[in-house]
Amino acid sequence: MENLQKLTLLTRLIRSEWMINFGLRTRILIIVLFLLASIVALRWVDKARWWPGKDELVDWACSSPRPTPSLKGFISDAPLVTKPSQQCPDFFKWIHEDLRPWKETGITREMVEKGRPSVHFRVVIIAGLVYVETFARCYQTRDVFTQWGILQLLSRFPGQIPDLELLFNCEDLPMTVRPSNSSAPRPAALFQYCGSDSTAVIVFPDWSFWGWAEVNIRPWGRLAMEMKAANQRKRWRDREPYAFWKGNPSVDPRRQDLLKCNVTDREDWSARLYVQDWAAESKARFKGSDLVAQCTHQYKIYIDGRTWSVSRKYILACNSPVLVVEPHYYDFFSRGLSPLRHFWPVRADDKCPAIKYAVEWGRCHQTEVQEIGKKGSSFMFEEVSMDRVYDYMLHSLTEYARLLKFKPVVPAAAVELTRERIMSQSDELGRKFMQESEVKSSAVAQPCSQPPPMKPEEMNLLLAERVYATRLVESWEKQSF
Template structure:
């Protein structure tokens, strides 16, 4: 009898939960690129925005949404891996990953009572295929539209501007680059050719393992869209190669740029790999940071936080400052690798255990300092809901040009001479700096998402190809970078070109 009573009580509680959460059906706006069948990325995603909920006590959570996938006229739902992520701003990200081709996919989005939300169900007409399939869009403008690319990316224009007059003869420049930088124990780079949408390369140097990252993104690109024939050199190391002091302008692509080098840049291997491995090997990506940026601003610890290794002197200086000002800064080393002298081991050898990146956001303020080059954690830091204080630096990533001090972050001097003053300022201007943190996160929500990482690469190669004056040929000793096995693939581009998703 007691068990029966508990069962009835549990069901009543569940019904009350559903009743409390049910809101007007027009209070939802469902949108995003993943509702377009031509949006062909490793992970597809769209958004559910909750609008104008004024009912007291209403708290929409991930469990509210009942999402199912169907193929064509099949009445039985199909099993597709999906995740619902809460951005904690009234918007939920729904992302899903497919492992075979489907025809006329239907996405049903309902509330707990079984009512369709917004314009659900959504019909993705034609075939959609997994990432390993070579379903190539020959019309790059159509591809831009499906990915919602920007018209332009300022860093691309800046990088290529310096080469616009000289043009690029890779027959001559390639020999110069190889002769100058082919130093086995100090440099590592690859000479790439993309021809007929196939990737070829020859690598130079001893430590060339990072070519895996560049191979992965280039192969992913050519499976999706027609890339013009191009030849280029990809730096696999941390530091930009072509310093301005060398007095020679050479077309080299790096993951990190600097004000004293000529290197062109692409999104870092870290950001690109986290994009390619979403819902896979990577647990840290831009979207998961949105969900795990907790707690809310007013519940955060009112101190500045930093963890990292000893990859430059200023990081040790930060540890000193933290010890002198523990009420302002919680900073700790997790590895002592570069400064191994006895006096440094004695002073800084007490290391901290690694902290989960998501736990960084328990603190209201984050410090971003250079490592060997730009700290590649920066895009993830601004994706959180803490304020970022950023060290002034000559190094930059592909998106830094978009950001402005005191609008997206608070700057401090390279030598940390004004860092204490800046921390005291942010602690005394809570509303101002909260707005700065919101601006930074809003930037990440728009421009650090997977579509823009892919857009940036393609826009770069389209612009770069126009500077080449030499014929693109597959060089001696180049090897083809093989694609993954294309299984369960059907590419029906024609059916997709004639049918738009019902957005």
């Protein structure tokens, strides 16, 4: 409205008798002076534009014709919803969604045993004791550290875990197909590390929260504290102004395609990508794979592996905005992440220009892009702390047990899971990680309160907001290039 008023005033001035009395050159000079005064008044030009200092050079570069839309007042600046201190994070609501296929029917023994051919072990908890029946060994020591995590859960919440019986598949790919409608046969009730929109899986925290000995990754509780401290030592502005990724590209074609975005003599997509050779790292005693030392770039990239990747939590923890290449799989906490609030969405079908645009946008909106990085890291340090991990496990198992239509029994081939037995299955580094992640005493505080299930309208709104944010970024990219 202010601009329109100034334009009207200028038009009246040009047509006035007072202006007509002047010569042509004089009239032009008056109009130019009026326009300059209007520009200054509207703050279109300021001192920093004409004499840019070091901190203003980015603003000067961002004054190009390319649109650089802002997030101010959009998602990253939205106020956090205040919650009672003991209420669980919102992503705990997905526990109810994971169990929805069996909500009406309950879970029968037949539904559990239906998944028997594809699982690795059975867990039975009766009267606070854990029993395990092994069908097949998992890759590396996934099963050992997952079972160690369950044992720690019982130590943290003694007497609070209900009797139950479950089957666990520790492969990457989710195995069971989500039923197309309520009248379709119920799927096998299986626990796994990740799920997808087309599968029916009860998602459970993966083994790496208690350590990944084969690649020398420490338990999340201790590692998170080290990464948080490292973030304070390396300011975001002092980091390399590129998007960083380091990983194993051989596990999936999408990762191999990502490597095409690396810098070359002819093109710079603002990405710095490195191949992680775990065999070579093992020989070098993992000197080049320290996760704490990898928070050196202003932007990080996350991309799925064969399915989800355990690297997601370490990448988000760097206090740098994470460029997430459109994921197809989710773990237990990632459904709590929102685009343009916790991460920046990147199209899977045109990664390189999307990555370049994200970095360029960040250079022009440093305050906002840093806020995205901070929110992503805060999410990991606060909402996915080990306290919350154990709370999630407790609520997931409790809700699952409520649906059981049969009485759990200890199979003849099962063995009781004890501290000594499970440590005997590990090497020296594995035992070190177990000691480091061991729950020494039961929780002083009670677990957080499980939120109620999402209503259909709440779910629809949540999904619509995420789609809208992603499409918004895509529209910015198309306008820019």
